[in-house]
Amino acid sequence: MTDVRPAAGDHERAASAERTAPTAHTTNTASTPSTTLHTLFHSEQGGHEQVVLCQDRETGLKAVIAVHSTALGPALGGTRFHAYATEADPEEAALRDALNLARGMSYKNALAGLDHGGGKAVIIGDPEQLKSEALLESYGRFVASLGGRYVTACDVGTYVQDMDVVARTCRWTTGRSPENGGAGDSSVLTAFGVFQGMRASARHLWGEPTLRGRRVGVAGVGKVGRHLVEHLLADGAEVVITDVRAEAVERIRAAHPEVTAVADTDTLIRTEGLDVYAPCALGGALNDETVPVLTAKVVCGAANNQLAHPGVEKDLAGRGILYAPDYVVNSGGVIQVADELHGFDFARAKEKAAKIHDTTLSIFERAAADGVPPAVAADRIAEQRMAEARRTRRPGA
Numbered sequence: 001m002t003d004v005r006p007a008a009g010d011h012e013r014a015a016s017a018e019r020t021a022p023t024a025h026t027t028n029t030a031s032t033p034s035t036t037l038h039t040l041f042h043s044e045q046g047g048h049e050q051v052v053l054c055q056d057r058e059t060g061l062k063a064v065i066a067v068h069s070t071a072l073g074p075a076l077g078g079t080r081f082h083a084y085a086t087e088a089d090p091e092e093a094a095l096r097d098a099l100n101l102a103r104g105m106s107y108k109n110a111l112a113g114l115d116h117g118g119g120k121a122v123i124i125g126d127p128e129q130l131k132s133e134a135l136l137e138s139y140g141r142f143v144a145s146l147g148g149r150y151v152t153a154c155d156v157g158t159y160v161q162d163m164d165v166v167a168r169t170c171r172w173t174t175g176r177s178p179e180n181g182g183a184g185d186s187s188v189l190t191a192f193g194v195f196q197g198m199r200a201s202a203r204h205l206w207g208e209p210t211l212r213g214r215r216v217g218v219a220g221v222g223k224v225g226r227h228l229v230e231h232l233l234a235d236g237a238e239v240v241i242t243d244v245r246a247e248a249v250e251r252i253r254a255a256h257p258e259v260t261a262v263a264d265t266d267t268l269i270r271t272e273g274l275d276v277y278a279p280c281a282l283g284g285a286l287n288d289e290t291v292p293v294l295t296a297k298v299v300c301g302a303a304n305n306q307l308a309h310p311g312v313e314k315d316l317a318g319r320g321i322l323y324a325p326d327y328v329v330n331s332g333g334v335i336q337v338a339d340e341l342h343g344f345d346f347a348r349a350k351e352k353a354a355k356i357h358d359t360t361l362s363i364f365e366r367a368a369a370d371g372v373p374p375a376v377a378a379d380r381i382a383e384q385r386m387a388e389a390r391r392t393r394r395p396g397a
Helices: 010-014 034-042 090-111 133-144 160-166 187-206 225-234 246-255 265-269 312-318 332-340 346-354 356-370 374-392
Strands: 003-007 050-056 061-069 075-082 117-124 150-154 215-219 238-242 276-279
Touching (some): 034 090, 050 090, 061 075, 061 090, 117 150, 133 160, 150 332, 187 332, 187 356, 215 265, 225 246, 238 246, 238 265, 312 374, 356 374
Parallel strands (some): 075 150, 215 238, 215 276
Antiparallel strands (some): 050 061
16 A cells, blocks of 8 residues: 655654654645646556655755565665755655656666665755755664665765765665675666666677777766766777766866767767767656757666656657666666675676676567567566566565
8 A cells, every 4th residue: 555654743853863763644635746646546657655755854854765666575776865956846856756766666676686676765955055964864764664665775966975874773774885884886886787788789789799989978977977988998989978067077088088078968969970878867868859869879878767758768769779778777786785785795796787788688689579669678577577576475475
């Protein structure tokens, strides 16, 4: 049963540093956007088992925790810290983002072969201004109040050191530093997995699993994108980059002067001779405006939720552009943090992440056999695994 609930409020102000997880209260549905409720209860994009609204006014914490599915095991997914400042209603945008991201994690974890369902959390606000140890500890208490149904990790705006702080109040935290028993930065294997997806795309389209001699455009060279650039250069690719942060571009150019930088993503996707486009920033990169002007023959990147709306995958296929489903190729990071839960072994995690190559190839083959776009084929494979898990799960488990 879907549970939409706020978890705590002003009564926490007087609690001590050793306070326990706050008590949840019944939500006032009149204050919950009807469009969101419709998504939860009626849309194919909904079906979430549980949604928790979190607030601690003392620390400034406002957060959403969304658990989409626990069919395969405890929900696993990162915590995004983002302001949504350009949105007319930041809270509604954050809630919508959490729902979409949690659903994506169910599919990602299923295709990664993990015994985890999908969940995601969003902390609303500018991390540069709002983030504090007290806020992260408070957030950890909310995650802990779910009793292990949701395991959290890093995402946009949160880092390894942040997970170390969250772990003080929540044992269901992964993506911690090696000094604190964790696996460290999950962006390392995220980038490795995306590179494996690119190799599979190259093999499917051009017959060889290499990017040597290919021009690859990377939009976003932050935590994941910079590692991806390293893999591409080592493989002999020509790399073109862009990022909204000038310092990120300058860091790459200082280390690799052979890399070309362009002004923005709009310029990048129109670059002549581009073979592969790798969106590695926020979602929605593939939409009604960008798809018609893409010059690349392959799209394979680290960003989540790259397809802005249903139907974009058909538009890509209609233009003859091979799309490697984002939640398949960017699953290296979740493979890494899932391994941490069992005592992290980097070699073991990397070996599993290397299988993203074969998984991506199998999706292309299924797509060809079914006569559907790769994104549809990937969904079908993931849904089949989740459905089988639900059928075989013991009653009450």
